[in-house]
Amino acid sequence: MNFDFSDDQKQLRDQARKFLAEKCSPKAVRVVLDGKAPYDKELWKGLAEMGFLGVAIPEEFGGAGAGHLELCVIAEEMGRANAPVPFSSTVYLAAEALLIAGSDAQKKKWLPSIASGEAIGTLALFEGKGNPAPKNVKLTAANGVLNGVKKPVADGAIADFAVVAARTGSSGREADISLFLVDLKAGGVEVKSLTNLDPTRGQAEITFKDAKAEPLGAAGEGWSILTEVLDRAAVLCAFEQVGGADRALEMGRDYALDRIAFGRQIGSFQAVKHMLADMYVSATLARSNSYYGAWALSTNAAELPEAAAAARISATQAFQHCAKNNIQVHGGMGFTWEFDCHMYYRRANAMALGLGSLTYWEDQLIDRMRKKNAA
């Protein structure tokens, strides 16, 4: 058994960490946080040059063709650095949807420009409140055009194209849903930025009025493709969450060592130590679940749906727990705009909702465990 990343993958992690430490300092993140730029363009360019955007895209489509374990390693570092770029929308959602269901022409059109950093992609799934479910998709597709409103769409205001879930039938079944590719720079698309919890990752409302769209995958198979895309993205996001949780834990630990109160380091008080120990426990459980998810993702194992849901739940809980208690360890200073704690708190709670809420994934895990037990 080797339930660990290889030496090469660990080297890639070190390389990514070093690169992000240089190019994605908290100061750089704050440029986006303070609304001075919609995302960090320089960083995005740098990520492309490092080959990180296309690490899991096959070479024939302009990527590095390395694989998903390599992408997991990079995702963890992106989470650690709280990178203010449309990485998850473009790489985990749009690129994965293209890899699963795209025609050769579609892959040739979009994947090379994703890898090179020229195209930003996203998934337009949600329409207001609610979790991923066929019945929540109201936007319609007919005669090659889309009509309806999607919100929130992560990175929607800066995206060049979107994978859009649309209703193509009214049988009340999953087969009513199909996926489409839409060039957001073409006509019939209106984009409006929305304020949100985490300003380092934009959210938008996109209105489609007779917007031209081409089918992605077969008609009526949208929901099954989407389910697979969400599972794959759940594992990748889990690595970002694990990276963020670890960073929040480190920040709390470092502050507890540094801060003196009552004549001693606050990290010598058991109330503080035990809080940090519990953060370590949730971060460790999340990491282990994510490793299993990474294995399932990289081998296309039948266990992926269950592994992805468990990784998603564990990593969501860990990041929320660590980000929340990191503020607590910092005391009053943790509640200032100046300290970085709130950036992780915002990211943790925004990420907890992005692919569907915790409740949704808990529901999914139980369904999937039952299916396995019944088999």
Add this chain to the structure above:
Amino acid sequence: MNFDDTPQEAAFRETARKWIEANAPKELHGELSKSSLGRIRLANHDIVDVGKAWQKKKFEGNWACLHWPKEYGGRGASPIEKVIWQQEEGVYGKLTQPFQIGEGMCGPTVMAFGSEAAKRRYLPKLASGEEIWCQLFSEPSAGSDVAGLRTRAEKKGDNWVVNGQKIWTSGAHYSDYGLLIARTDPNVPKHKGLTMFFLDMKSPGVEVRPIKQANGMQEFNEVYFTDVVIPDHQRLGAVGDGWNVSLTTLMNERMSIGARLATGVPEMFEFCSSLMLDEGLAIDDPAVRSKLASWAAKSNGLKYTSYRTISALSKGERPGPENSIGKLVSGMMLQDIATYAMDLQGAAGVLTGNDEEAAQGQFQQMLLSSPSMRIAGGTDEILRNIIAERVLGLPGDIRVDKDVPYNKIPTKGR
């Protein structure tokens, strides 16, 4: 990242599997499989008798304490081979319960600090199950603060004379030998005046009294020592070095206790899958699903954390104190699951009979037993201290008694 054995590991697994297939007590398989949550229920057998028989057979086949050196009764197997053996031994591993303290804690301590003659005399018989060992550390006024123990050992010629009391000693009533830590010098700070010994549990002056536990069972004992004589050659490590010796034992305790953890999740999943609530099956209820999913994710997280530990072992690395999370997480989870399982039963949840319709009282028993999981082998609080100090590098607590001679430490009722 893969779950496959190396060719050598696969060959080892095959050999182990074949031997178990040919030798295991299959007549006990059913009952052992049904023994869940750490409780072994055998209708017609005593666990010590059938355990000894299985242990002896393993010893003869060279499978007992297999990670020990051959000259002391082991097989010279690697840590990863030990894990493979445990996986293959499966439910029959439950039969090793009476020997776990000996194999996991006492044996390694004798191995590290005993004389060559002592190792050759005692370790093979421990491995074969012929002689059972227990561990005599905790005292009524020295639990988490075990270095504050009071049991005295005084040197008289070539012997030591022991007086005092130990507590929470699992298996003392059927043990042949015990690993004992005692105070040999009360005039120095508490950690410095301790010495480790082993002794024959049948020695004159040793009295074992069972403790009736909060869950109604009797698994632990008090052990009283009145002028018990221990020859000096049964000392392990230098006089006054007992604390360092005990760290070896306790480190091994954490490793062995974490090895086979019950979380309660499979039992709870099965229970919720069949329990009818007013509105339908429990597992279809959103509140139940949410809790169950969180527990399942935690339980999976523990499983894959142990896989990461096994991988480290497989590469020849030594797992560190991060192993402490296993017992910390599972202990609390068992208690929470038991409470919730009973909540789902409504008023009938109060009934504990084995013939009760809902889950045959197993969660009620789990509720009553689970507090010990959060205390034995390091309380939740001690484990959090270990994680905070040894993993995260936070400072130790201020110790007011650290440099004070033991007999000057303020006490109450001591």
